[in-house]
Amino acid sequence: MTGYLNIILRLTIWFLLTADLSWANILIGVGVALLLPRGATNPGRLKDWLRTLWEVVVAIPQAYKEAFEIMIWPHNHEIVTVDRAKPRRTPSLIFLDIFLITFTPKTIVQRYREQGWYEVHGIQRRESP
Numbered sequence: 001m002t003g004y005l006n007i008i009l010r011l012t013i014w015f016l017l018t019a020d021l022s023w024a025n026i027l028i029g030v031g032v033a034l035l036l037p038r039g040a041t042n043p044g045r046l047k048d049w050l051r052t053l054w055e056v057v058v059a060i061p062q063a064y065k066e067a068f069e070i071m072i073w074p075h076n077h078e079i080v081t082v083d084r085a086k087p088r089r090t091p092s093l094i095f096l097d098i099f100l101i102t103f104t105p106k107t108i109v110q111r112y113r114e115q116g117w118y119e120v121h122g123i124q125r126r127e128s129p
Helices: 002-018 023-035 046-072 091-103
Strands: 077-084 107-113 117-124
Touching (some): 002 023, 002 046, 091 107
Antiparallel strands (some): 077 117, 107 117
16 A cells, blocks of 8 residues: 555655646656655555645645745744654655655755754744834
């Protein structure tokens, strides 16, 4: 089951990167998703995959909202936070977590620490005093 989720994840990322749903691009995306090598790691729990895929669906409107906020109001205050990764994450789920954090316009992962932490750079709107 997680093999199918891995292919769906690859196709989702492909479509987000190309922003093209033509038949030719769909065929290329399926080919790329099937030809990319698979890791021999623990596939992860189905519950974790489904929760993370739901987070991808929620992140898309959030990204649009943040993009409009950046255009309308200045975001000139930078912050760097260290966030804990969720426990028992496979490399594929860690990649998807980093992708989700970076997908929204106000944040980007600077580094992943092997101990299970993300260094996240973000911008905020600072209210005038």
